[in-house]
Amino acid sequence: MESLNRLYKKYFWYFAFTLPMGILLGVISMHVLQIINSSLTSGVDTIEYSAQEFFIAIGVLLGLGVINELVKIRLVVNASRDIHSRLVDKVLGTSFERVEKVGLPKVNATLSKDVDTAIKFFQVLPQMVANISIIVCAIAYMAYLSLTALMYVFALIAFAGLSFTVIILLSRKYLQNIRECADTLMQHYEAIVKGKKELSLDSKRQSHVRTDIRSTLELLRKNNRGALTLFGMLEHWGQFILFAILGVILYYLGMTLGLEKTVVVGYILTLLFILEPIEQVTQASTDLMEAKVAFKKIESLELSDEEVEEESEIAALGSNLNLKLSNITYQYESQENADKGFQIGPVECEFKAGEATFIIGGNGSGKSTLFKLLAGLYSPTQGVMNYGDIAVDADNLPSYRECVSLIAADFWVFKRILVNDSPEDVQLLQQLVTLLRLDKAVEIIEGNWSKTSLSQGQRKRLALIQSYIEHKPIVLLDEWAADQDPVFKKVFYEEIVPSLKAQGKVVIIVSHDDNYYHTADRLMELRDGQLTLRAHAKPAEITQNNQFFKVLDNCKE
């Protein structure tokens, strides 16, 4: 809870403010009660003085209450912004490897649900402090009226407190289960949205999915019922206890202890007055319990706790250098029912600047895993990766990643185009849109693509444009051409790849287009995680009418 502790510390003064304010509100409230009490039990001659005092006191209460409320609102809105942005920083600062392991549905559930529940902590705590202060002042006032009567009241309150604690503890398991169900539901929701096509075509699968979701909803219902029953009981039990105390004072203690009328009326008024603060405290305890579960859930994801520097730009390691892998291996953690996870390597290989390497291999042979390793998204289990003379390690990994442009099989296109301000780059961007035949499909509006909901092949072209204008020296393309039409496949292998090579980039491509293997400098094969050389080739020189080469060359000048 390190990051959240930092937040508590940041807002310590807000919390600290609510304590004396709560006590002040409590003292003045008790004073108001005392005025009412004495007006009810004494003669009419003091009424005029009491009225003045009464209205001054409630005016002060209004003023202090408003100040307290404003401070509370400030705390809540500021803390809400900070928790949201802290969580975004945590996700951004966490390694790809960890986020992949946690999985999208869990991260989504945390970003959408836990964060709002966690904010409740900041909403209810100041209120709770104020209410507890009022209750403490009320107890002090009752002690002032009659200590003996208070002993009896305390015995009843202690019993009530004990029963409250038991109920709250019992609710904890239900709350944890409800939170687990929320994760499972998020997974189901992702499946029914992403798998909508398949579900529309298969009623059997649809009914399986429906059954699974219904069983999760049933589990959720049972746990919700358990938690809500306990919370409901808590509320009514609290009310009952309070009325029971009133009854005991009114019908038994008054007579048994021979209490004066002022004491009995004082006790009744005070207890009625603290009815609402007590209700709010019990409600707040359940909210705090939920917030605690949410905090625990956030922590259980083990996201990064490091502070992310605003606008931090990481310098790239260098360019036009060779990428060398020495004895590199990467092993996934073992999955359920498996002895050990899939392993890549040991890989011994050098990818030269200005050369294109094609990697082929069957499904599951490890191509995407190798790309994640080459991109620095996974850290090798053993071995060394050198970029030029520099060994890539934990310290310079972020700088290495700045050298890599990856279009993965499950790539993402951001609406915002990141392009240098230079006129050459802006012109290059426009030329690439035309060359990649996207000029009729998208526009560039204030630095954003007008839309990204295009065909898969077109979206890959958008991703390639972003890769071009980033000018990164290592380009990794995972089956980029697989979704392109035959004409554009040809353009890719005969113009785009040579233009990237001509810029001195390390180009590595996963390809299954055997018609174009001859355009590679090297053909390598992955089989069960083992990378072997299949063929060296001497691809054709760059042709004079290579439009991609021309626009990139212009940009260099």
Ligand SMILES: Nc1ncnc2c1ncn2[C@@H]1O[C@H](COP(=O)(O)OP(=O)(O)OP(=O)(O)O)[C@@H](O)[C@H]1O
């Ligand atoms: N996140 C993961 N955790 C554990 N094992 C994984 C993970 N991702 C992939 N694997 C395992 O690693 C092996 C290689 O997967 P990878 O995706 O690299 O293959 P691929 O060659 O890209 O396959 P394809 O051609 O089907 O895309 C598979 O057996 C897979 O089960």
